[in-house]
Amino acid sequence: MKFRSRLALATPFAALALAGCGVNAIPTAEENTKAKWADVQNQYQRRADLIPNLVATVKGYATHEQSTLVGVTEARAKATQMTVSADDLTDPAKVKAFQDAQNSLSGALGKLLSVQEAYPQLQADQNFLALQSQLEGTENRIAVARSDYNAAVQAYNTQIRTFPDNITAKIVYGAKPITPFTATAPNAENAPTVKF
Template identity: 45%
Template structure:
């Protein structure tokens, strides 16, 4: 009787250890997944800030460079794509498209010295530069959180909890293919 009681207590202790380990693993995965979602929402906020600056920038440039309609139209289209993007991959592609359109605009701005001297334009460019820095930091933070999360769901014993509870690998916020190419601007 004493021996069977010890066996039951030992089995109960092992079972409790397994249960508490699974709970801790699950909670750690939830925490990591929430951190990824939080970091992605910060990228979203920064991209939205950038998208909101664009109409003012375009309006300022229109006054000086009205005949650059194609570039301004491309910026408007890219901005619309960015606002409508939902997933990290969609946002990354739209961000790349908008970055390319903005870089073409900045090349055009070089041809208008009065525009570069305009106070409103300078302020908008400063705000845009600050926003670009925020986006870069947010992307890095997001990718760091994704890396930590992805490692966690693939590491033992958390991988068991991850597969049991449906935790899946998260995508990184990467540039779209071809973004390492300098955009070609034709006049």
């Protein structure tokens, strides 16, 4: 009888101790991070879906810019073939390769958008202006999604490294830090120079 009463008293304390060690919080934070990564991928997919329309619009005007158009098409193909699953987020090399493919596409799009300067009638075309606006909005959404992902990564990585959650993270889940999204474009920390 004494054993049962001690067990009855110990059970709530054991449950409280487990709750304080991140048993539920760690997987919740990890799933939140994976969901934020899915948002990043969703925004990149949105951009990839817009590119064929942009290329088709410009192609009608800029037949002399074939190499630029080919470069955008090739960069888009490479960027859409490169994927990083939520399980790969702990591998910095895979995350960097994904970022490099996306940065290559961003560079090609920059060249494509500069084509409008050589074709004044393209600047006034409503289809081009609408697609350019959509692309700008998409780039902003990508930036927000990457920022949200990095915030979730920071929360998760902090949680698995701080006491007492770090004990549960290592023993129960074998948790590893997740790789944040970083700027990999050359001189990304410097603002671009605008010349008129």
